[in-house]
Amino acid sequence: MRTDTPLQPTEEKLIETDICVIGGGSGGLSVAAGAVQMGTSVVLFERGRMGGDCLNYGCVPSKALLAAGHAAAAARKADRFGISLPEPDVDFARVHAHVRDVIAGIEPHDSVERFEKLGVKVIQAAATFTDTRTVTGGGYRVRARRFVIATGSSAAIPPVEGLKDTPYLTNETIFDLTERPAHLLIIGGGPIGCELAEAHRNLGSEVTLVEAAGLLGNEDPEAAALIRAHLEKIGVTVLDGALVRQASGSGGGVTLSVETGGAIQRIEGSHLLVAAGRRANTDGLGLEAAGIETSRTGIEVDAGLKTSNRRVYAIGDVAGGLQFTHVAGYHASVVIRSALFRLPAKADLSAVPRVTYTDPELAQVGLLEEEARAKHGEKLRVLRWTYQENDRARAERATEGFIKVIALKNGRVLGATIVGRNAGELIQSWGLAIGQKIKIGAIASSIVAYPTLAEIGKRAAGSFFTETLFSPRMRKIVRFLAAFG
Ligand SMILES: Cc1cc2nc3c(=O)[nH]c(=O)nc-3n(C[C@H](O)[C@H](O)[C@H](O)COP(=O)(O)OP(=O)(O)OC[C@H]3O[C@@H](n4cnc5c(N)ncnc54)[C@H](O)[C@@H]3O)c2cc1C
Numbered sequence: 001m002r003t004d005t006p007l008q009p010t011e012e013k014l015i016e017t018d019i020c021v022i023g024g025g026s027g028g029l030s031v032a033a034g035a036v037q038m039g040t041s042v043v044l045f046e047r048g049r050m051g052g053d054c055l056n057y058g059c060v061p062s063k064a065l066l067a068a069g070h071a072a073a074a075a076r077k078a079d080r081f082g083i084s085l086p087e088p089d090v091d092f093a094r095v096h097a098h099v100r101d102v103i104a105g106i107e108p109h110d111s112v113e114r115f116e117k118l119g120v121k122v123i124q125a126a127a128t129f130t131d132t133r134t135v136t137g138g139g140y141r142v143r144a145r146r147f148v149i150a151t152g153s154s155a156a157i158p159p160v161e162g163l164k165d166t167p168y169l170t171n172e173t174i175f176d177l178t179e180r181p182a183h184l185l186i187i188g189g190g191p192i193g194c195e196l197a198e199a200h201r202n203l204g205s206e207v208t209l210v211e212a213a214g215l216l217g218n219e220d221p222e223a224a225a226l227i228r229a230h231l232e233k234i235g236v237t238v239l240d241g242a243l244v245r246q247a248s249g250s251g252g253g254v255t256l257s258v259e260t261g262g263a264i265q266r267i268e269g270s271h272l273l274v275a276a277g278r279r280a281n282t283d284g285l286g287l288e289a290a291g292i293e294t295s296r297t298g299i300e301v302d303a304g305l306k307t308s309n310r311r312v313y314a315i316g317d318v319a320g321g322l323q324f325t326h327v328a329g330y331h332a333s334v335v336i337r338s339a340l341f342r343l344p345a346k347a348d349l350s351a352v353p354r355v356t357y358t359d360p361e362l363a364q365v366g367l368l369e370e371e372a373r374a375k376h377g378e379k380l381r382v383l384r385w386t387y388q389e390n391d392r393a394r395a396e397r398a399t400e401g402f403i404k405v406i407a408l409k410n411g412r413v414l415g416a417t418i419v420g421r422n423a424g425e426l427i428q429s430w431g432l433a434i435g436q437k438i439k440i441g442a443i444a445s446s447i448v449a450y451p452t453l454a455e456i457g458k459r460a461a462g463s464f465f466t467e468t469l470f471s472p473r474m475r476k477i478v479r480f481l482a483a484f485g
């Protein structure tokens with residue numbers, strides 16, 4: 001890398017580098033760490049906190065908050081094991097300290113210090129394209145062989161009357177609360193809304209979740225219905241098919257006017273969380289100057305994650321597809337193959353798992369039943385098994401839930417939905433089966449430790465063969481063979 005050449009008259013220092021990454025979150029850091037360790041020069045711009053949404057405002061704090069909530073919920077449910085405990089006394093300031101401590105423990109891995117030690121030039125400023133191959137920011141002008149835009153997404157604020165003048169929280173501010181919200185109103189019943197509704201309810205807040213369509217609308221409807229029933233069971237008020245029409249309030253509280261089936265109702269709460277989807281972070285990037293096209297969902301990319309400017313890739317949330325940390329990380333590996341090794345690399349998203357971390361969890365990989373039917377018609381087998389029929393689930397009194405596997409009649413696995421305890425761990429082997437084209441027979445004949453929840457998957461796979469194995473024809477064959485002694 002040739003660096004720090006003073007430039008007149010702007011006085012920006014010029015850096016020429018192999019790779020310039022914009023955004024130090026899940027995607028950007030993976031590209032930067034991978035590329036620099038493979039011998040290329042890397043400049044990374046980050047305008048906010050290293051680690052991006054996942055570490056600071058997303059996955060990590062939400063899972064830490066959920067874990068605290070699950071501890072409280074476990075104490076409330078201990079009675080069924082013969083252990084009587086009083087209602088847990090939740091000290092929200094200490095819960096907040098726990099969340100901060102978890103972030104602080106992970107932070108060094110994503111820090112400026114670590115990346116500079118690896119050899120990355122980190123510029124702590126917002127980056128803007130000034131032409132097709134130059135980015136400026138923080139007093140630098142960077143010209144690179146390849147650019148990677150990994151600027152993530154932010155909470156989309158729906159066009160609700162009065163909302164912009166009403167105090168509201170988003171994922172960037174809710175984890176700052178040190179006092180428990182008395183009554184949390186949530187707009188949006190996607191993964192963010194459901195996870196944070198469950199966490200706050202378990203920690204003792206009153207929670208009302210308002211969703212315009214159906215809760216977890218991108219998921220298997222039967223699995224989503226189970227999560228809805230669970231949230232209601234723990235005391236969350238769920239209003240679905242409910243459109244927020246108006247918002248008002250001050251520091252003292254918030255009121256929403258919500259329309260359900262033509263009728264308007266007013267709901268009052270102490271705090272409001274907006275979790276109504278995401279908007280790609282493209283403002284201020286100077287995309288026009290770089291000839292980079294965008295769509296409604298984000299920066300337009302081809303299957304190799306290249307934008308309309310062939311020197312520039314876009315990865316992670318800003319690319320407008322699946323918005324998960326592991327997808328951003330996977331995108332990073334595709335870009336490294338393409339930019340460093342000049343190999344033809346395409347993102348294959350057919351086996352990307354996703355998990356909503358309520359308890360029960362909801363996990364999905366591959367096609368939903370409805371998607372599989374649309375693509376393959378009636379050539380499908382739908383295999384099911386329930387947690388109720390699993391001995392470990394019974395021992396742990398976690399019998400809520402099921403697995404549903406969608407396979408072709410030739411045994412190829414197309415998709416799996418698991419809703420129940422540890423579904424997020426159990427889904428991984430189904431992702432492997434889809435990705436590596438492992439047939440259902442291999443799963444049915446694998447040896448699974450007893451008693452584990454993983455037996456649920458093996459039993460579902462085994463049910464693929466039940467009809468053939470226990471058919472009159474099979475009985476005839478076995479009787480015939482027995483005749484030979
Ligand atoms: C509440 C919540 C919970 C979530 N839970 C999960 C989960 O459990 N599992 C999961 O897989 N995903 C989860 N996600 C999604 C996950 O956080 C994102 O998919 C992931 O962070 C995307 O990574 P990214 O690199 O695209 O963007 P980010 O990680 O957001 O990083 C983008 C970075 O770019 C920086 N930036 C933006 N513009 C500029 C600029 N012009 N110049 C310089 N820097 C810039 C930003 O400051 C930011 O640091 C969750 C999200 C939220 C909001």
Ligand SMILES: NC(=O)c1ccc[n+]([C@@H]2O[C@H](COP(=O)([O-])OP(=O)(O)OC[C@H]3O[C@@H](n4cnc5c(N)ncnc54)[C@H](O)[C@@H]3O)[C@@H](O)[C@H]2O)c1
Pocket residue numbers: 158160187188189190191192193195210211212213214216217242243244275276277278322323324354355356357
């Ligand atoms: N566990 C995880 O992996 C995890 C957790 C949280 C977030 N995420 C990621 O972040 C993304 C964003 O999550 P999200 O929950 O914000 O988005 P989402 O798009 O999945 O859900 C938003 C919901 O808000 C509803 N909505 C929109 N406007 C509304 C209005 N005016 N009134 C009522 N409801 C309204 C929509 O119908 C939708 O169901 C997810 O898709 C996922 O990729 C992942």
